[in-house]
Amino acid sequence: xxxxxxxxxxxxxxxxxxxxxxxxxxxxxxxxxxxxxxxxxxxxxxxxxxxxxxxxxxxxxxxxxxxxxxxxxxxxxxxxxxxxxxxxxxxxxxxxxxxxxxxxxxxxxxxxxxxxxxxxxxxxxxxxxxxxxxxxxxxxxxxxxxxxxxxxxxxxxxxxxxxxxxxxxxxxxxxxxxxxxxxxxxxxxxxxxxxxxxxxxxxxxxxxxxxxxxxxxxxxxxxxxxxxxxxxxxxxxxxxxxxx
Numbered sequence: 001x002x003x004x005x006x007x008x009x010x011x012x013x014x015x016x017x018x019x020x021x022x023x024x025x026x027x028x029x030x031x032x033x034x035x036x037x038x039x040x041x042x043x044x045x046x047x048x049x050x051x052x053x054x055x056x057x058x059x060x061x062x063x064x065x066x067x068x069x070x071x072x073x074x075x076x077x078x079x080x081x082x083x084x085x086x087x088x089x090x091x092x093x094x095x096x097x098x099x100x101x102x103x104x105x106x107x108x109x110x111x112x113x114x115x116x117x118x119x120x121x122x123x124x125x126x127x128x129x130x131x132x133x134x135x136x137x138x139x140x141x142x143x144x145x146x147x148x149x150x151x152x153x154x155x156x157x158x159x160x161x162x163x164x165x166x167x168x169x170x171x172x173x174x175x176x177x178x179x180x181x182x183x184x185x186x187x188x189x190x191x192x193x194x195x196x197x198x199x200x201x202x203x204x205x206x207x208x209x210x211x212x213x214x215x216x217x218x219x220x221x222x223x224x225x226x227x228x229x230x231x232x233x234x235x236x237x238x239x240x241x242x243x244x
Contacts, residue, residue: 003113006174007057013183014038014191022192023199034199041194045187048215050234052113053187055178057120060111062171065161107155108145113177114234116151119144120174125165134162149234151177186228193225 016031019038046053122134136142141159145152153173155161164170179187219226 002061004059004061005056006059009054009056009178011054012038012042013053013188014042014195019192019195023196034195037195037198038191040198041191044194044215045190045229048219048229049187049232050112050114051179051187051232052115052177053179053183053191055117055176055180056113057174057176058113060109060173060175061169062109062173063168064164064166064170065109107161109153109173111151111153111173111175111177113175114149114151115177115179116144116146117176117178117180119153120176122153122171122173124162124171125167125169127163127165129165129167132162184232187232190225190228193222197222197225 012035016035016038019034020026020028020031023034025034042053045051124132124134126132134141139158140156142153142155145154219229
């Protein structure tokens with residue numbers, strides 16, 4: 001999935017001082033290590049939950065919007081492998097009925113980075129390969145659904161997606177996602193506990209074992225953290241039987 005960080009987080013949600021206090025470390029000898037572990041813990045939580053903890057600007061690059069007039073044929077695997085991976089997180093639907101069954105409307109683009117704060121710009125190359133900016137417009141061409149578990153850009157019923165040139169980077173959607181200053185306290189606690197766990201594992205010289213573990217295997221050592229993260233975990237609905 002071609003999500004590219006445009007503007008990374010300017011700071012971590014857990015400060016170095018808070019992390020040291022939680023780990024009961026009084027000196028500053030390992031500040032660089034602790035800062036790195038806090039970042040690693042935050043990234044782990046983001047990857048596991050599917051949520052952006054700190055406001056980050058991303059760019060989603062797609063080859064094409066999904067047209068309204070996809071033909072209704074028994075098997076469109078090849079066609080959908082062109083249209084869907086960029087728009088729907090590498091999920092390939094077997095036919096048009098499956099697309100409708102799983103509510104993957106051809107009139108929306110799902111954003112797999114939540115919570116969505118804003119869509120900052122939508123740019124594209126038109127059929128003449130000329131760079132264009134697609135504005136919301138008046139009347140509105142599209143609106144944002146940030147209330148759903150997975151945020152969406154949804155076309156207005158009277159609007160259509162712009163036609164684009166055939167190129168892998170035909171569309172770029174720049175958006176900001178994150179909790180800002182409203183990060184839930186349980187997720188803050190999870191970051192601290194994970195950072196402390198990484199530190200203790202390194203001190204015990206078992207870091208290689210931890211690095212070789214899957215997310216679920218690692219969280220088996222931290223059932224309280226897993227219980228927290230599972231409450232916030234979001235997944236892309238995938239077909240057949242896959243998950244983003």
